[in-house]
Amino acid sequence: MGELKLMKGNEAIAEAAIRDGADGYFGYPITPQSEVIEYLAAQQPEERTGMVLLQAESELASINMIYGAAGSGKKVMTSSSSPGVSLKQEGISYIAGAELPCLVLNVVRGGPGLGTIQPSQSDYFQSTKGGGHGDYHLIVLAPASVQEMYDFVELGFDLAFKYRNPAMILSDGAIGQMMEKVEIGEQKPRMTEQQIKEKYPWATTGKTPDRERNIITSLELDSAKMEKFNEKLVEKYRTIKENEVRYEEIQCEDADYLLVAYGTSSRICEKTVEMARQEGIKLGLLRPITLFPFPSQRLAEYAQKVKGIMSVEMSSGQMVEDVKLAVESRVQVEHYGRMGGIVPSAEEVLQALKQKFL
Amino acid sequence: MGELKLMKGNEAIAEAAIRDGADGYFGYPITPQSEVIEYLAAQQPEERTGMVLLQAESELASINMIYGAAGSGKKVMTSSSSPGVSLKQEGISYIAGAELPCLVLNVVRGGPGLGTIQPSQSDYFQSTKGGGHGDYHLIVLAPASVQEMYDFVELGFDLAFKYRNPAMILSDGAIGQMMEKVEIGEQKPRMTEQQIKEKYPWATTGKTPDRERNIITSLELDSAKMEKFNEKLVEKYRTIKENEVRYEEIQCEDADYLLVAYGTSSRICEKTVEMARQEGIKLGLLRPITLFPFPSQRLAEYAQKVKGIMSVEMSSGQMVEDVKLAVESRVQVEHYGRMGGIVPSAEEVLQALKQKFL
């Protein structure tokens, strides 16, 4: 077992980036995620592994810095919170269009606008349907603990490189700020330039006589070719949907009712399940770990068995649409949400469940 | 009847803005919508009506310029195309959060990234679900002709002011570039400052002794209050859904099959309907005019009657999700789409319909 540490979610992300052998972090401060860059600054990753750290002039600049570095096959990431992530949308769309791997962390706070700095899950649509322009998807991971904040850095990078697609960790202020016990992994070495050249022959590492020049672009003025490219992306997303769905099931086997919740909400719902079980209500929790790809099929299976499904989100109801699309009206689907930075309590979730179904 | 003119969609937008008595346009050039600002520049709206025109340094600046002016109760708009609209997402979220009326035109081109400058409908999700952060919605109008480009400026502004909510005209390169006959309305006068003060008492026009200071903000650090505000927004969107759904029905009465399409696609589908009818297939077209609010209820009604519904979009399938959510699995829903700037032909749409349903 690795070393155990008490860490904030934001710190775990930063430490994981160093240990996973990331090549660079480019970011801009914003509450509630500034600890990511602050932790890195204190750690001096340049000295630990040679990882580059730069506080950029803005979120726009930082997403485009990682665009550049990712184009050269580097393992790079950025992080921000909701308003800052909105500013990154153009860049994210470019990165998706250029088929580059990278990791973007959103520690969500309540919106719209400046809103509140308290936790929220109201950026689900933006993250999963594409907040930027054009037909693209991010691979979206939703950690529910500090350990997962740590673990999903590696997972996110791995998936990003596997599919040459930007991955997003969709967290929230509560998970970013909270401390839990984290098992820290070994330090992985950063890739050498030689390794990058071999593994990522598409990367702009400097044209050598043995190959054609590499071009990183999302532009295609010929519509027929552009459509081909779009189809390639669609096909990639299909493959991802087939292979990369991840979720956790808590007391689902015999459940009459199902909660669907991710991240902080899922932690609350875990408690709700405990409470409900104590009252004799057979409640289960399906926690999507990947929001894109969404565990639609598993939900469709449950739709045959359970009497009702309730999506619990810190939003006015976004993931609930994916739940509905998955279950195809085979069972009643409800939404329970809190907004504005308020985290629902386990009690009120149970209350809501009873009101809607019992 | 008003004057008839031959105009590009983009020009119609610009002329309509002047005639509707808009106070300002702030934009940044991008193909395929630069004619909006070019037409305005040629027209010298400052001289025609006193309307302000400014080429901003970027899309970010222009959305924030209209944010400022809208906060003062001014009738202002901006326009762009997909990548530029992605850059506006933070600003749009702020404007929604500050509950300000304004008009944003997106003349969509194919993405992701730099993509193509040819027409597309792949920004549906971004426009209707909120490309920016936080729980908010735009009122989204989808013109299908140059006349509607003209008319929806007034409609968009009216709805925006009625609900203090940003409105978007979601067009595409084809409608922006194409010329059709347009009936031009009368010149409406711009509102005087006195009128603004009376009609929009919330506007920052300068604090006078007879009222408290006006504050335009989207910030609320107190979560309880922020949640109240979020609930107010949800309620507003509910009202909008109740009152503002607009759609057009073409040969739907007796239809066995229904196409659902907006904007350029709907024009194609109109022809498909003609062709199908000639072949004896009872095909109809439901054209959503408002994409938010979406004509879900009307679709649900048709779901009881028709044998199949096909959503036709120049995208990999976005609106089809709203169609599915509306019909709740009561009837088979399919998607047919082209991408990359390619506009489907009426023939291939018919072909697809036959393949999927007949």
Place this chain on the structure above:
Amino acid sequence: MSEEIIIAGFGGQGVLSMGKILCYAGIVQGKEVTWMPSYGPEMRGGTANVSVIISDERISSPIISEFDTAIILNQQSMDKFENSVKPGGYLIYDGNGITRHPERTDINVYRVDAAAEAAQMETTKTFNMIVLGGLLQVKPIVEMDKAIEGLKKSLPERYHHLIPVNEKAIHRGTQIIQEVRKAKVEA
């Protein structure tokens, strides 16, 4: 009645404005019109085309792949659009720069050497008007006086002094076709 036309050539040949004049003429005659251009990044040279529909009824799709009439002004456009003319339709082209002449026999083909003619008339800018005249002679989609009105409407005031020379060019175009037809008949 609905007429679907493609006009295609180099950028700068006045392809787009030819389409506009037709549309304006259509409007004057109370018809529905659509004018759908190809568009791309701004570069000198390159090709341009516009499809125009003039109809008595509401026009469904403005984007079409088959045409009643094609006006073709360079080789690229010939390659691209010759086969898009509906059987029985019309193809009018300028021979200048055309290396492969149209081969279809199921359509009516007319050659109008407008470029050469315009050069002769020393008004190269009216090249497109000669072609337009040719079109209207081949197929009176709009009435001639309406076309002149359309020309006026589509020109900004400051260019109105150019109307007479353009009118002349249009008429020259009609003459050419008359001559061609005569020649055909005589041949």
Place this chain on the structure above:
Amino acid sequence: MSEEIIIAGFGGQGVLSMGKILCYAGIVQGKEVTWMPSYGPEMRGGTANVSVIISDERISSPIISEFDTAIILNQQSMDKFENSVKPGGYLIYDGNGITRHPERTDINVYRVDAAAEAAQMETTKTFNMIVLGGLLQVKPIVEMDKAIEGLKKSLPERYHHLIPVNEKAIHRGTQIIQEVRKAKVEA
């Protein structure tokens, strides 16, 4: 076994680090822990609180509204959290600056005048350690030596010279509670 604690006071009183030490001690004892702070924009002054859960099992929700134990260090926090203590639970508070003392009778209330004590010991910075000592005496959530270990782990190396004085403060806290208890028994 699961213990749910809220620690609340002014920013700068060491509220957050008290929670950290508890958590680290819990980890050393092989327990699961969560530490959930309130957070806001950076300003001096203002209130701060953290809820800590130490449990033998996987912790479901880290965000809770009722607590087994509350440690309260100013009046605002008293107003906010007095009623969040579960019946039969514990409330430990510092009397300094408290204008309205706790009134509940269904919980165990302890007053530890740590601020005054720290001032007396001339180590105002160890104020929070005195409170912590008090807590551990009232309720041995973690073992004392584990708490010291937790203290070490939560301090960066460069502050390790401060460990002895902090240890002393913790012990002083336990003494105070012993005295209070004695007084209670004697009263």
Place this chain on the structure above:
Amino acid sequence: MAEQQQQLTSEDIIQEENLVFDRTQLLTDNVFHYCPGCGHGVAHRLIMEVVEELEVQDKAIGIAPVGCSVLAYNYMDIDMQEAAHGRAPALATGIKRTMPDKYVFTYQGDGDLAAIGTAETIHACNRGENVAIFFINNGIYGMTGGQMAPTTLEKMKSSTTPYGRNIKQMGNPLKITELVAELPGTYYVTRQAVHKPGAVRKAKKAIKKAFEYQKLEKGLSFVEIVINCNSGWKMEPVDANKWMDENFLPYYPLGDIKVPEKK
């Protein structure tokens, strides 16, 4: 020796007619949320004093930034808008262009104005928007917890430069004020402070000029006001002001940078 003065009692002196300094009516009663000793409060007060003296409350529209002064509208008793981070000059442009007779100003921190908002700052200045920009330079991101700002000094510590700002890695402290002074659109550019009585007096004059020039449609006035962020600098307020004198102001010297050639 000095002759004996009449010694007045407090009661004699504390009479309405003797009041020589009072909080301006244009500050609301809300207590500033700022840290004790933070210069934002003085800057707020001076602007409101000027608005009061020029009697333009009914024509003044302020733009608050994202930064510690995000809630400026809670204190200034005028119509205000809250901009997105860095975009205040764009909002000001939108407002002023559509309402040229108003007095429009932005109030922006160094992160807001000189990092994320650089483009909007440069271009509003370059266009010579007829507005005032009050640029509050405290060499740090106060609100978010003391991260490095563009103006953070070399070797200065912040939460993102815990070992001091390393020029090679983090770039140079940016003198954005000197930069905008190079642009033809700026009419009046000056750097002021508010940590000492004399500085406060000068700063107020500068602020007043900015409003007066706006009235005269002279283009953009850019008034930098250096303040301490004692919290971010991790110093006591009085020490922070001293540190500012000794370290910050030598790099960012006070005084006019661009003054109108003729008035």
Place this chain on the structure above:
Amino acid sequence: MAEQQQQLTSEDIIQEENLVFDRTQLLTDNVFHYCPGCGHGVAHRLIMEVVEELEVQDKAIGIAPVGCSVLAYNYMDIDMQEAAHGRAPALATGIKRTMPDKYVFTYQGDGDLAAIGTAETIHACNRGENVAIFFINNGIYGMTGGQMAPTTLEKMKSSTTPYGRNIKQMGNPLKITELVAELPGTYYVTRQAVHKPGAVRKAKKAIKKAFEYQKLEKGLSFVEIVINCNSGWKMEPVDANKWMDENFLPYYPLGDIKVPEKK
């Protein structure tokens, strides 16, 4: 009278050993998509000639902008990336920071670099990123159809200033090059042109210096290259170059703006 020279025939002269100027191997065979007479082509060629002469093809990474030169990667036979509009300096930063031994340069138009990309430009320069920025100033937005750029001259016509740029409304032509020269992070700042043989020779030297300084890790080199956009200016190419000499260059004078103090 001059003595009679031997008159060589074409065949004598056109021999491989006499070849004194040839298209560099580092330009691909693709025909530039640029309008006839457009200066982008010369700028492309010069950069590739320098890369060839310095033998750094395998270490060069170029960033293309959004603008007419968006397809620069079709012509330059090196690894290249296509940036989002205005963000090339950010991409360059990301690349260079993670691969310090590469030669990284951006190639950007005036709209790209001085309008939407202002913040990225200023901050890359201020940080002294060890890269080269080639700034192609044609006073207009070429690609999108000739709209006003930040560098468009007063009274100059464009599709968004059809009656000429009005300073009062549209702001001043922005001398961004002079501006970045003020920043300590820039090491070498110069303005060049490519419309005349002599100018081309100088421009190439400047480009070469930019690469050499990068090798020496001197920080940022900023090379402005003024070119015509005959299409946007609505002139014939030769006239456009003449107009450039007579109107554009007086406002944007050629020559070094900031040179290394000592080498």
Place this chain on the structure above:
Amino acid sequence: MAKLQGRIVVDTEKCKGCGVCIPACPFDVIALADNVNSKGFHYAYMKNPEACTGCVNCALVCPDAVIQVYRKKATA
């Protein structure tokens, strides 16, 4: 000869005890109280009121604008 005498009135509930007024006073009039206000701040007070000339320096620098200054001419 006339001499100016002054007094300041500190809104002690709103004073944050930052101490910035203290060095601003040329006559060492002000000090921070040992007592705290309800926010816990050691507010400013005139430890040396007779020395005050009403020069307003303290009020000029007070970040929270909680100082009022009164001034009166004392005739000799």
Place this chain on the structure above:
Amino acid sequence: MAKLQGRIVVDTEKCKGCGVCIPACPFDVIALADNVNSKGFHYAYMKNPEACTGCVNCALVCPDAVIQVYRKKATA
């Protein structure tokens, strides 16, 4: 005395007939052809080849890099 004599070779298919090379030539060597290439451009050619010194000026300014220059020393 040696004199330099030159020739240019224009890739006429790629020449865009912009004419920029013409004023760049100090010896008035170049002109645009009456004929056009397959793209419709009047390409550049040496109307006055003997005057060419191979100074490469034309090649330096050619935007499309379609000029090759040859130069040879002619001995008197």
